[in-house]
Amino acid sequence: MTDNKNMFIAIGLSLAILIGWQYFFGIPxxxxxxQAAEQQRIVQQAEQAQQQAQQQAASTAPGAGGVAVPGSTAAQTTPRAxxxxxxxxxxxxxxxxxxxxxxxxxxxxxxxxxxxxxxxxxxxxxxxxxxxxxxxxxxxxxxxxxxxxxxxxxxxxxxxxxxxxxxxxxxxxxxxxxxxxxxxxxxxxxxxxxxxxxxxxxxxxxxxxxxxxxxxxxxxxxxxxxxxxxxxxxxxxxxxxxxxxxxxxxxxxxxxxxxxxxxxxxxxxxxxxxxxxxxxxxxxxxxxxxxxxxxxxxxxxxxxxxxxxxxxxxxxxxxxxxxxxxxxxxxxxxxxxxxxxxxxxxxxxxxxxxxxxxxWGWFYFITKPLFLVIDWIYRVVGNFGVAILIVTVLLKGIFFPLANKSYASMAKMKALQPEMVAIRERYKDDKVKAQQATMELYKKEKVNPIAGCLPILIQIPVFFALYKVLFVTIEMRHAPFFGWIHDLSAPDPTTIFNLFGLIPWDPSSVPVLGAYLMLGAWPLIMGVTMWVQMKLNPAPPDPTQQMIFNYMPIIFTFMLAHFAAGLVIYWAWNNTLSVLQQSVIMRRNGVKIELFDNIRSVFKKKAPAKS
CATH class of the missing domain: 2.70.98.90 (Beta-galactosidase; Chain A, domain 5)
Structure with a gap:
């Protein structure tokens, strides 16, 4: 019953995020x-009917010494639009x-x-x-x-x-x-x-x-x-x-x-x-x-x-x-x-x-240098998408020392899982003592439980900087990648709901839900890589948190479906590199990689609870 309750809570949170995203992004x-289509229709009707032009008046305001700057005046004698x-x-x-x-x-x-x-x-x-x-x-x-x-x-x-x-x-x-x-x-x-x-x-x-x-x-x-x-x-x-x-x-x-x-x-x-x-x-x-x-x-x-x-x-x-x-x-x-x-x-x-x-935005000191590096690599390789992939590798190299410490801490956390499970069993009726014993274990083993969040925190300003580069720089406009991506600054044009173009149907035409149905190939790739990356990490002890973490890749897949394809490609590539990087660090720290076991456990049927 508890698992079902947790599942409903997680599903409810997921739906709340998706509905909120649709309300604040999709519907607007x-x-x-x-409105743009209606405006264009009105303009065309005005041109065809040659309606009366609206008279444009002068706009003046005092400048130096009360002198007026001439305003924007249209021809007063124009009889029609x-x-x-x-x-x-x-x-x-x-x-x-x-x-x-x-x-x-x-x-x-x-x-x-x-x-x-x-x-x-x-x-x-x-x-x-x-x-x-x-x-x-x-x-x-x-x-x-x-x-x-x-x-x-x-x-x-x-x-x-x-x-x-x-x-x-x-x-x-x-x-x-x-x-x-x-x-x-x-x-x-x-x-x-x-x-x-x-x-x-x-x-x-x-x-x-x-x-x-x-x-x-x-x-x-x-x-x-x-x-x-x-x-x-x-x-x-x-x-x-x-x-x-x-x-x-x-x-x-x-x-x-x-x-x-x-x-x-x-x-x-x-x-x-x-x-x-x-x-x-x-x-x-x-x-x-x-x-x-x-x-x-x-x-x-x-x-x-x-x-x-x-x-x-x-x-x-x-x-x-x-x-x-x-x-x-x-x-x-x-x-x-x-x-x-x-x-x-x-x-x-x-x-x-x-x-x-x-x-360039608030992150000017990151955004502009990031663009200049991408642009320089583009001039060498001839493709902005490839340049983004190369820059991602460079960023991984720059932040490797910090990531190494973070992933090493996560690896130690994973090695302590059996002892943490034992503590929870020992104090299952006293959460305060269980928490105190867990903190003492962290202190004894010199483990920082939040160190694993650092790589994600570091990525946030870089993510926003790259988002800004893709969104505002004209160099990214209509810049192709490979295959079906002809514009890195626009969302992936494909969708799984018409089998990526095999079925002659436009899901975006569906009222309200149309935005959800535009789920392209690259957002799906990103979601899978994000899910695989999360399966490398120790599962949260709380069942509700576990359920939420399981649904996070799904939520992000739908959210990023509306983002620039270049950003989604960056995220998918970054996730892939993170999996490889984290696996290497875990091996160095003697921690068994249980990626495939963790993945199989998701699809494994749970034994019915004993009454």
Whole structure:
């Protein structure tokens, strides 16, 4: 009866964990997918029906000396919603043509508002569409960068704005050919903007103003990144998506879309730094001259049913005397958050902590070095999955001395099992004395009963660091392993419930339980290796604990089925190495390895209890 009670308790705990996992992970993810599909359907209907566009209002807030930064304004005269292609065709443009980027700069407003990443696709299929990063105002998902000048309140100066049409000196911006835009306000000010671009994702911008008039003029340089509408996000706590920046002594600033408030913009004063808007793998950030103090801001406003987000900075005023010229310089990063590229920019341009554009998390001191080691090995072996396996072996080697002590303690514990059983039998009616006798035995034999937990505790930060590497680094995106694993950053796509694809049925379509039914081959391998590893260790004396430990591999198998395949492969490989390592240590300490006996005992029928 007691065994049955313990079994029901263990099953109940297991079901509670599984149901909790489904409630907090499975159902929210399914709901996000449903919302994304619904959102896409609405967008398509809007494009097909050419419905009335929602008017985008300006978003302004005071900067230095009360000067307002121009906001994100869409064309006020657009009579209907435009597709991306229609919005691009509505304004004159100069092409952006580099080995890694394709897009255009709008001559109306001088904005960088059209950018696609040639090296990245929406799916693992190389024929799928390229990732679109930036899009113009008037399109379904506007996202763009803008540089310019503004003036103090009440000063009547004709400045180039969102509706200004610039004159271009070239038909394309390439790494070998800069683009110069000019605009004469007809009132004595000649504006000149020079764009250059490198082979990756960095734009450099130089804004100049020549005063041909008879009076001095004071202007303030600014730059902004603006996004209209709430973008679709991953929705994970460990990943930041939204407004981001490193702003001098303020340090790293991360504000999610959900935490942006109309009335409470986030204001900062900083020298140098950078700020912008980031997605999981892509970002657009503006970077001021690192020696110049700026007023920086994260802001948001809602117009109609659309919420707009903006990250901008405002520089100090420049007084331009008659016959003189003033200049302002800045940079725009718009592209994929590749570690080598981002680190290279930080070093080349001395951009303050630009590497934090990649969300390395709290374990930065472990996560980034771990990635760098994996990446170096990948460049040798040509496969990130193999690199992860090799790194696991290296980690096992590094932690071997500590693991040796831990496993040696566990081996001694196993050797003491007969004496511990005898103590429990001797004091079966007095648990306090049984505990005291057990502790005296540990002290006499110099055994630490919790030493066996150390290898697991050590693995926890490494596990989370590897999880972070697989989850946030773009290098892992669409990185194949072998066989059916075409993306190490995505869950194993197979499932035992359709015989790994032999039956033409999608278990994930089952309401509520669909998440449980996606149980792939690698999670099963991981669960088996975890179970085998646990069978090497002494069984807990308490029957309930034994039952729980027996069910733990099953619970973890279902839980990790939703994790990145690379992480599951790492865990399975780590379990296998742990079994081998522990077996060697147990042999050295003269402890008999009873792995197969322990496994057989699980399936062996117990004799009926005597009445």
């Amino acid at each position: 993810q399914a709901e996000k997918q449903r 435009l597709t991306r292609e229609q919005a691009l065709a509505a304004t004159p443009r100069v092409a952006i043509d580099t080995p890694r980027l394709k897009g255009s700069i709008s001559l109306k407003g001088g904005r960088v508002d059209d950018l696609s990443l040639l090296d990245y696709h929406e799916t693992v299929d190389p024929k799928s569409p390229n990732i679109v990063l930036l899009a113009p105002a008037g399109s379904p998902h506007p996202f763009y960068a803008e540089f310019g000048w503004t003036s103090a309140p009440g000063v009547n100066v004709k400045l180039p704005g969102a509706d200004t049409v610039w004159t271009a000196t070239a038909s394309a911006l390439t790494p070998n050919a800069p683009l110069v835009l000019t605009y004469d306000n007809g009132e004595g000010l000649l504006f000149k903007r020079t764009y250059t671009i490198d082979d990756h994702y960095m734009f450099a911008m130089k804004d100049e103003v020549e005063n041909k008039g008879g009076a001095a003029v004071t202007l303030f340089p600014y730059a902004l990144v603006s996004r209209h509408g709430m973008p679709q996000t991953q929705g994970y706590y460990i990943l930041h998506e939204g407004l981001i920046g490193v702003l001098g002594d303020n340090g790293l600033q991360e504000v999610t879309y959900a935490k942006m408030d109309d009335a409470q913009p986030h204001l900062f004063k900083a020298t140098g730094g950078w700020l912008g808007i980031t997605d999981k793998y892509w970002a657009a950030t503006v970077i001021p001259d690192q020696s110049v103090q700026v007023d920086a801001r994260f802001s948001s406003n809602q117009v109609g049913g659309t919420r707009n987000f903006q990250a901008d900075y405002l520089g100090a005023g420049k007084t331009i005397e008659p016959g003189a010229t003033a200049a302002s310089q800045g940079q725009l990063f718009a592209g994929a958050k590749e570690v080598a590229v981002v680190d290279g920019y930080q070093k080349t341009y001395s951009i303050d902590r630009f590497d934090l554009l990649i969300d």
